[in-house]
Amino acid sequence: MLRGTVVNNSRRCGKPNCRCAAGEALHVRTVLSYSKASRTRFLTLPQEMVEPVRQATQRYREARARLEAQGEAGLTELVNSLSPHSRARSRTRSQPQRRSTSES
Numbered sequence: 001m002l003r004g005t006v007v008n009n010s011r012r013c014g015k016p017n018c019r020c021a022a023g024e025a026l027h028v029r030t031v032l033s034y035s036k037a038s039r040t041r042f043l044t045l046p047q048e049m050v051e052p053v054r055q056a057t058q059r060y061r062e063a064r065a066r067l068e069a070q071g072e073a074g075l076t077e078l079v080n081s082l083s084p085h086s087r088a089r090s091r092t093r094s095q096p097q098r099r100s101t102s103e104s
């Protein structure tokens with residue numbers, strides 16, 4: 001897996017005679033955007049590397065999402081276990097059921 005985001009960048013190359021000089025037909029390149037030492041960096045990808053790198057970053061995002069979900073679940077579990085409300089009779093009534101029969 002691979003940390004970063006594959007994005008398309010369009011830019012001017014700076015040559016005055018180039019088709020991009022008018023600002024309409026910019027050069028499109030696919031880059032890997034990633035942060036290193038709190039700075040965003042770009043790595044230009046060769047065409048044949050775009051799809052493998054894109055999939056690698058997708059695997060990283062999925063793995064990170066799973067990790068964050070597990071960390072969140074562990075945190076929720078700890079908060080609930082230490083909460084004074086859920087400590088008493090948490091086996092029979094974990095969540096207080098709120099019915100809509102009572103009128104306000």
Ligand SMILES: [Zn+2]
Nearest residue numbers: 013014018020
């Ligand atoms: Zn150009």
